[in-house]
Amino acid sequence: MSAVAAAAPAAVVPERAALPTLNAHRTFAGVMRGEWIKLLSLRSTWWVLGATVAIMTLVSFAAAMSLDVMAEDPLTAPALAQMHGAEIVSGGSQIGVVTIAVLGALLVTGEYSTGMIRSTLAAVPTRLPVLAAKAIVLAVVTTVVTLLSMALSYLVTTPQLTTYDLVPALDDSQTWQILGGTVYFLVAAAFFALGVGTVLRSTAGTVTVALTVLLLLPGTLGFITLDWVETIVSYLPLPAASAFLSTGDMSELGGSPLTATAGLLVVAAYAVVPLVAAAVLMRRRDA
Amino acid sequence: MIEAHELTKRYGDKTAVDHVSFTIAPGTVTGFLGPNGAGKSTTMRMIVGLDRPTAGTVTVNGKPYAKHRNPLSEVGALLDAKAVHTGRSARSHLRTMAATHNISTKRVDEVIEMTGLTGVAHKRVGGFSLGMGQRLGIASAMLGDPRTLILDEPVNGLDPEGVQWVRQLVRLLAGEGRTVFLSSHLMSEMSQTADQLLVIGRGRIIAAGPVQEVIDSVIGATVRVRSPRLPELARLLERDGVTLTPADDGAIDLHGLTPAQVGDTAAAHGIPIHELSPQKASLEDAYMNLTQDAVEYHSHATAAAPVATDTSAGTATQKGQNR
Structure with missing residues (x-):
């Protein structure tokens, strides 16, 4: 009994070539548009983005206000002279990096925790375009939000910066290095979280890793003065980023032993390595 | 047309799907029947490339699923009513899927209407009942107007009206020349919808063929x-x-x-x-008879005799079906 095949009585209906009348064609642009809709149709996205803008602006404003205290204290007053105004404007990035990392994590872990990933990968079974589209969408959103935060910060800190003659000049290359570097750093942090999130598939786990690497480790290890620990710390994302985010050696983190270029490369590694691991695992694992 | 050849999936030392071969002919409704944990869902996930087979191959319309340019218009799959982000509205969910294939928003609204979700299309999926989740799953399976539909337990959680609706939809789709492959652990459900049966137990195909033929072959x-x-x-x-x-x-x-x-x-x-x-032997009788071996094998895993019987029976039916 060639059971299934032969007994198909309805084989009267041949494979009608005309059947799919719907015009459907998968493209990478389509996959990206899908990711856009995904990102913008979640309330959590708007919460995280709103929080990022608010926190970054507030921290920057607070930094500007603390200039008064700095100026009065004879210990810190000399530092004021070496400070660049753009550092104040981008001052919220150390906190913004955390909310942006949460966004990067949620973009993929939200899919794994709800089961959405199975719908996603059924639509795009080659899988890697999904990761690429997520990374691009994330980079765009992060850039826009960071620029918006810094524009707002610029507005609210200008009166205070004027007092100390620190308003960042738009024709100063250092201004653009710091502002551009901030965008670069936050995009890298978002990629880091996206990569780790794809590997771990868990929101809690990813956020914990991101918080630890981005904030906790530089903070806690910073108190240890052993040489080799200090070397490790300088290669953590935040200290490495300070190599291109601060101008003088007056950074609160105590400056970076890395050159600006080395800092850029180290930060890039934090973005690229998890993403490569994510790509390999995403292709290989069962959804 | 779905063709599986020696399809196998192992998780560690547990074999979920064991050298399964079958052909699902176009234009038929084929019921995939088996107790819970028999390997139905795993098989279906392998068909659409979500799980990678340990061995063997499975193709859809002649090609592995992932090799199709527009997979959503080849195969629509309802594998899990919960394969949806709970924070998104039903319509947004469908739009994200549609966007990947440049499917129009008009089609999105069409499938929403077809599945009776119009009233809740803008509600977040997190608040959906199981039945509404199933309808949304069917809506996303229909999105690409696919030639083949794979539905894993489609009536699960539906009220009687919903069950009736799924049965009619399945018959309608098959009437249009589409291939429908649906699973259930309920024999009675299969008698209402399927014309072909594929019975699986403990990862092996234990019977295949037209519904009545399968029943007769078991009960006589x-x-x-x-x-x-x-x-x-x-x-x-x-x-x-x-x-x-x-x-x-x-x-x-x-x-x-x-x-x-x-x-x-x-x-x-x-x-x-x-x-x-x-x-007429009842479907339930046939089903119990079919899966009995598999269940017995399960509870006396160390006994040699039932193992041998089970193996030979499984191989025989598989070979018969491949011919």
Whole structure:
């Protein structure tokens, strides 16, 4: 009994070539548009983005206000002279990096925790375009939000910066290095979280890793003065980023032993390595 | 058309799907039947490339699923009603899927209407009942207007009206020449919707073919006979391969004989017949019979005999089906 095949009585209906009348064609642009809709149709996205803008602006404003205290204290007053105004404007990035990392994590872990990933990968079974589209969408959103935060910060800190003659000049290359570097750093942090999130598939786990690497480790290890620990710390994302985010050696983190270029490369590694691991695992694992 | 060849999936030392081969012909509704944990969902996930087979291959319309340019218009799959982000509205969910294939928003609204979700299209999926989740799953399966539909337990969680709707939809889709492959652990559901059956137990195909053929092959045709000279007739009919079971009201049920054979024998000996009726074995009976081995094998995993029996039976049906 060639059971299934032969007994198909309805084989009267041949494979009608005309059947799919719907015009459907998968493209990478389509996959990206899908990711856009995904990102913008979640309330959590708007919460995280709103929080990022608010926190970054507030921290920057607070930094500007603390200039008064700095100026009065004879210990810190000399530092004021070496400070660049753009550092104040981008001052919220150390906190913004955390909310942006949460966004990067949620973009993929939200899919794994709800089961959405199975719908996603059924639509795009080659899988890697999904990761690429997520990374691009994330980079765009992060850039826009960071620029918006810094524009707002610029507005609210200008009166205070004027007092100390620190308003960042738009024709100063250092201004653009710091502002551009901030965008670069936050995009890298978002990629880091996206990569780790794809590997771990868990929101809690990813956020914990991101918080630890981005904030906790530089903070806690910073108190240890052993040489080799200090070397490790300088290669953590935040200290490495300070190599291109601060101008003088007056950074609160105590400056970076890395050159600006080395800092850029180290930060890039934090973005690229998890993403490569994510790509390999995403292709290989069962959804 | 779905073709699986020696499809196998192992998780560690547990074999979920064990050298499964089958063909799902176009234009048919094929029921994939088996107890929970028999390997139905794993098989279906391998068809759409979500799980990677440990060994063997499976193709859809001649190609592995992932090799299709527009997979959503080849195969629509409802694998898990919960494969949706709970924070998104039903419509947004469908739009994200549609966008990947540049499917119009008009089509999104079409499938929303088709599945009766219009009223809740803008509500977040997190608040959906299981039945509404199933409808959304079916809506996303229909999105690309696919030639093949794979539905894993589509009536699970639906109210009677919803069950009726799924049955009609499935028949309608098959009538349009589409291939429908749907799973269930309920035999009765299959009798309502499927024309072909693929029965799986403990990762192996244990039977395949048209619904009635599968049932007959397991239970064998039963003929009920009533006669004033029944003991005499029974003696005449008794031979190897024939079993006689007394029915409750003085009739007997014969297994292994056709009504014609019984009638001819009776006529040859001048025995009057008061009733001679073929009995349809119930689906549930057939199902229990089919899966019994698999269940027994499960509880006496160390006993050698049932293992051997089970294996040979499984292989035989598989080979028969491949021919």
